[in-house]
Amino acid sequence: MGEFDLIKRYFKRPARHAALGVGDDCALLQPSVGCQLAISSDMLVQGRHFFADVDPFKLGHKALAVNLSDLAACGAKPLAFTLALSLPEVNESWLAAFSAGLLALADAHQCELIGGDTTGGPLNICITVFGEVPVVQGQSQALLRNGAKAGDDLYVSGTVGDARLALDVLLGKLMVPDAVLTTARTRLETPTPRVALGLALRGVASSAIDVSDGLLGDLAHILELSHTGATVWADETIQLIAAYAYSTRARGQFHLDFSATQWRTLALAGGDDYELLFTAPPQQRDAVAAAALRSQTPVHRIGQMDATPGLRVLDAQGHLLPDNFASFDHFA
Known part of the structure; x- marks a missing residue:
């Protein structure tokens, strides 16, 4: 199975919220009027972040969950994400389970996969997630790390x-x-x-x-x-x-x-x-x-x-x- 067949079979879906999703050189994402984009990336590396024998369905879930957690900490509503995936081999049963876990959590949060990359190499998963935060009267509603006060x-x-x-x-x-x-x-x-x-x-x-x-x-x-x-x-x-x-x-x-x-x-x-x-x-x-x-x-x-x-x-x-x-x- 080639790279593009792999993407088409396990990861390509019709765009629902994005202006353009998987299949072109770039995806196109349009945030709601009056909102800022919130963006975060996390990488999971076999042997560092997960065991080699982990259930691939659960690994797919966790790969997106850790990124959605960053949006949560910012008070951002999830919109979309990209997936960069390095694979030591094309294992179809592994890919089916991994993509099922990944996309099940994505669907639960209405956060669609809009692009990314695949390559051969050690198992490595990198996701970039996009969310939106409203701006009210010129003030971002994002939760940040710098707002704590004594007495809080x-x-x-x-x-x-x-x-x-x-x-x-x-x-x-x-x-x-x-x-x-x-x-x-x-x-x-x-x-x-x-x-x-x-x-x-x-x-x-x-x-x-x-x-x-x-x-x-x-x-x-x-x-x-x-x-x-x-x-x-x-x-x-x-x-x-x-x-x-x-x-x-x-x-x-x-x-x-x-x-x-x-x-x-x-x-x-x-x-x-x-x-x-x-x-x-x-x-x-x-x-x-x-x-x-x-x-x-x-x-x-x-x-x-x-x-x-x-x-x-x-x-x-x-x-x-x-x-x-x-x-x-x-x-x-």
């Missing part, structure tokens, strides 16, 4: 730490019962992009970022650009790990006997969660709750922004914890 509440959506738990189990660093791994592995391989929450937080949140490399590491980007500090309640945050319930009491015939440091590391430095970490003024608490309800996404207050620079992580007794929760860095 700090929130995170959903659950954190389970993806890292699954990764550590698969790497042989931890052992958990199969039922726990199944739940955690779902979070690792098929994350949920919080697009609906991002849209609902426009005009409510003062800053936002998605949690990809680790909660504290990603929070540091907000601190840097907003010129603020933050206090994070570590032991509130570890309760957001779906598997944490097994550490507090036996469930059936097993429980998870991890140390407090292990749990905190999972929650605060885990990464691959693709939840939204955001700030909002205290007077917006009702609006945050309404946004969570409207988007059907749980959110939790896990700290506050401070005027004093730097990051402080406290335990349940209010004691300062050591600063040893290093997040993922590709080049560290």
